[in-house]
Amino acid sequence: MQFLGTNKYYLNPELKEIVNIATAMEKPLLVTGEAGTGKTQLGFEISRALEMTLEEARCKSTFKGEELCYVYDTVLRLNDSRFGTGESGRDVNNIWDYLSFGPIGRAFLAEDRRVLLLDEIDKTDSDTQDNLLDVLEDGSFIIREINHKVKAKQMPITIITSNAKRELSDPFLRRCYCHHIPFPSMEEMSQIVRLHYPEVSAPLMDSALAIFYHLRQQGFEKPPATAELLDWLGALQIDGAKPPLVPDKIPFLGTLLKRTQDLLQYKGVERESP
Amino acid sequence: MFLPFFYQLRDQGIPISLRYILEFYQALEKGLAPDLDRLFILMRLIFIKKIEHFDGFEQAFAAYFFGAEGDDIPRFSQEVWEDKGFRRWLEEELAKGSLPDDALERLSLPELLQRFWEVAMEQRGKHRGGHTWVGTGGTSAFGHSGGDREGIRVYGDGMHGSALKVIESRRYVDYAASATLRAENLRQILAALKHMAPAGPPTELDVDETIDRSCRNGGEIELVFRRELRSSSARSHASSGQPPMRLSISPQLKR
Numbered sequence: 453m454q455f456l457g458t459n460k461y462y463l464n465p466e467l468k469e470i471v472n473i474a475t476a477m478e479k480p481l482l483v484t485g486e487a488g489t490g491k492t493q494l495g496f497e498i499s500r501a502l503e504m505t506l507e508e509a510r511c512k513s514t515f516k517g518e519e520l521c522y523v524y525d526t527v528l529r530l531n532d533s534r535f536g537t538g539e540s541g542r543d544v545n546n547i548w549d550y551l552s553f554g555p556i557g558r559a560f561l562a563e564d565r566r567v568l569l570l571d572e573i574d575k576t577d578s579d580t581q582d583n584l585l586d587v588l589e590d591g592s593f594i595i596r597e598i599n600h601k602v603k604a605k606q607m608p609i610t611i612i613t614s615n616a617k618r619e620l621s622d623p624f625l626r627r628c629y630c631h632h633i634p635f636p637s638m639e640e641m642s643q644i645v646r647l648h649y650p651e652v653s654a655p656l657m658d659s660a661l662a663i664f665y666h667l668r669q670q671g672f673e674k675p676p677a678t679a680e681l682l683d684w685l686g687a688l689q690i691d692g693a694k695p696p697l698v699p700d701k702i703p704f705l706g707t708l709l710k711r712t713q714d715l716l717q718y719k720g721v722e723r724e725s726p
Numbered sequence: 727m728f729l730p731f732f733y734q735l736r737d738q739g740i741p742i743s744l745r746y747i748l749e750f751y752q753a754l755e756k757g758l759a760p761d762l763d764r765l766f767i768l769m770r771l772i773f774i775k776k777i778e779h780f781d782g783f784e785q786a787f788a789a790y791f792f793g794a795e796g797d798d799i800p801r802f803s804q805e806v807w808e809d810k811g812f813r814r815w816l817e818e819e820l821a822k823g824s825l826p827d828d829a830l831e832r833l834s835l836p837e838l839l840q841r842f843w844e845v846a847m848e849q850r851g852k853h854r855g856g857h858t859w860v861g862t863g864g865t866s867a868f869g870h871s872g873g874d875r876e877g878i879r880v881y882g883d884g885m886h887g888s889a890l891k892v893i894e895s896r897r898y899v900d901y902a903a904s905a906t907l908r909a910e911n912l913r914q915i916l917a918a919l920k921h922m923a924p925a926g927p928p929t930e931l932d933v934d935e936t937i938d939r940s941c942r943n944g945g946e947i948e949l950v951f952r953r954e955l956r957s958s959s960a961r962s963h964a965s966s967g968q969p970p971m972r973l974s975i976s977p978q979l980k981r
Contacts, residue, residue, distance in 0.1 A: 469767050473758050477749070484777070625775040626743075632777045634897040 461490065461497040462644045467633065471498065474629050480570075480588055480610035482625070485633035487677050491613040495569030498609060505562070507555040507608070508569045511576050517583030520554040520570075521593045521602075547598055556587060560604035568608040574615055581624050589627050636678065638665060648682055652689060660685060663702060672714040683707045731790045732773075738786060739903075740779045746772050762791065780898035924953035 471494075474481040483491045499506035509520050529550045532542060542549040553561060559568045573581060587593045591604035612628060614620065636644060638661055645657060660681075668675045676684075684707040691703065702708070709715050736742050750772050759765040766787055774783050901911050928951035935950040 466767060469764060470771060473753070473764075473768055473771055476756055476758055477753055622775075626745075629771040630775045630777075631771065632780065632898070632901075 461493055462640065462647055463497070464633075464640065467494070467631070470629070470631050475609050477629075478607040480612055480628040482612045482614060482620075482628045482630045483633055484614045484630070486635055487615065487679075489633045489635060489678065491633065492569070492571050495567060495571070495611040495613070498611065499567040499569075502567070502609075504565060504567050504609070506567045506569060507559045508571065509555040510571045511573050515576050515580055517580045517587070520556045520584070521587065522551055522553045522557045522595055524595075524597055525550045525552065551595065556584075556593070557602065559608040560591065560593075560602055562608075563605060565606040566608045568610045570610065570612045572615055573612050574620060578621050581621060585623055585627055641678070641681070644678065645682065645685060649685055649689060652685060656688070656694070657685075660688065664708070667708060667718075670718070672709060672711070672717065674709070674711050674714060676708040680708050680710075731786070734786055734790065735773065735783065738782050740774065740782060740786075742773055777898065777901045778903040781896065781902040784896070784898065922955040925956040926954050928953050930954045 471481065483494060485491055495508070496506065498504075509515075524547075529544060529547075532540075533544045537544060555568060555570075559566045570584075588610065591607050592601055594601050610628075641661060641664075642657060645652065645661075664676060664681050664684075684704055687704040687707055705715065705718070709718060732742050732747060750769065753759065753768055753772065759768045769787065770780070770783060774780055899905065905911060907915065930952055932950045932952040935952070936948065939948045939950055940946065
């Protein structure tokens with residue numbers, strides 16, 4: 453089974469090899485990189501290309517490791533035992549009616565192999581990450597309440613993304629393959645743009661890319677990323693801008709630079725900064 | 727196989743554990759490294775976990791698998807001759823005068839390449855304190871012996887380029903632990919800083935305070951405890967308005 457990329461997502465050949473190796477070795481793949489380099493998108497594209505169901509876990513800072521595996525609804529059970537289950541068909545004596553499974557649990561229980569995407573794992577605290585260590589390694593977790601071990605029938609293809617806001621602990625890193633996606637070069641970027649805007653003319657794209665990379669070098673607090681470039685090109689296309697674009701008078705600057713400080717810095721090069 | 731290379735990586739400060747090596751051999755058995763390019767990717771995935779080690783690994787790989795050993799220089803195909811990095815180096819050398827002007831006619835390609843590798847090895851040696859990485863002892867499995875090296879570099883379908891080109895582009899040099907503070911690695915460094923704040927019950931013995939109090943007591947030992955420092959999330963502290971945190975720099979930045 454090979455991941456070959458899809459028609460909406462530009463896949464670096466190096467990344468393709470990496471995904472295939474991680475899939476063959478059945479280890480999770482941790483991708484880090486700047487915002488807008490397509491980390492989350494990678495998970496979606498893999499599931500589309502290989503036609504597997506995607507289990508997605510958008511990690512928030514309040515997530516506990518167990519929630520991702522399963523949730524035991526104690527309150528509902530207590531309510532049912534007092535007021536009866538009515539027509540819901542639940543049986544108070546059967547705990548399985550009150551267990552619902554999170555993304556990891558569902559991926560493990562499925563008969564077919566699934567793609568598991570743990571998005572932005574660095575938002576959770578390190579305790580949660582450590583809790584996930586054993587789960588990821590063994591491919592199983594234990595439901596505490598009934599001491600039942602849930603083992604993965606087929607190890608899911610696990611993609612973990614991180615924005616590198618906080619460092620991940622060493623034991624965590626040891627259990628996955630780590631890859632850092634560098635920011636696309638100009639050639640790669642032009643291919644990415646082509647996928648989204650096939651009709652943009654070459655001179656417009658060249659001059660837009662030149663300005664984009666020039667802006668990235670200026671040392672702004674929030675340099676423009678891929679998403680901003682695509683928005684900007686969309687605006688330029690709708691507006692019907694003609695090349696060449698002048699670096700001093702960039703139209704729709706607000707799509708590229710989002711911080712006030714950056715905009716002021718860009719506009720007032722000769723003036724004193726406030 | 728490759729054991730000398732692993733020891734070289736360790737010498738560079740890249741942590742290699744036996745577990746990775748076993749995993750690597752498993753991967754080899756599965757046939758995941760049919761050519762040098764894939765071997766490069768496979769090794770990097772298995773052994774390198776932190777971004778600051780990426781560049782070091784790439785350079786060590788280049789030196790071990792492509793490096794020169796004495797008079798045995800790699801013979802590259804025409805492609806290297808057309809390579810931008812190589813040409814740029816040539817132009818610089820000619821401009822500086824370290825190569826005579828008619829060098830291009832007089833010296834053959836192998837001789838030029840020999841110089842290129844010597845200078846490159848020297849430069850890298852300087853950066854790292856003169857540590858040489860050219861494999862001593864065991865030869866690489868892909869052979870310095872055996873004539874034509876072009877047999878090794880089989881390109882997979884649609885691979886971006888050979889591993890050597892990837893290494894040459896040095897995309898990760900900014901993230902290496904020895905790099906200076908720059909915009910590119912600022913984030914990486916901020917992520918490495920740990921926020922330590924006192925938390926939990928006072929269970930840690932405060933030695934200095936204990937000594938102080940005991941002395942004041944005229945010798946009666948009085949134990950003083952303080953709360954442990956634990957790393958905590960910056961956000962929760964900022965929002966709850968607690969007293970300022972003490973920052974501690976993790977070891978890798980102390981270099």
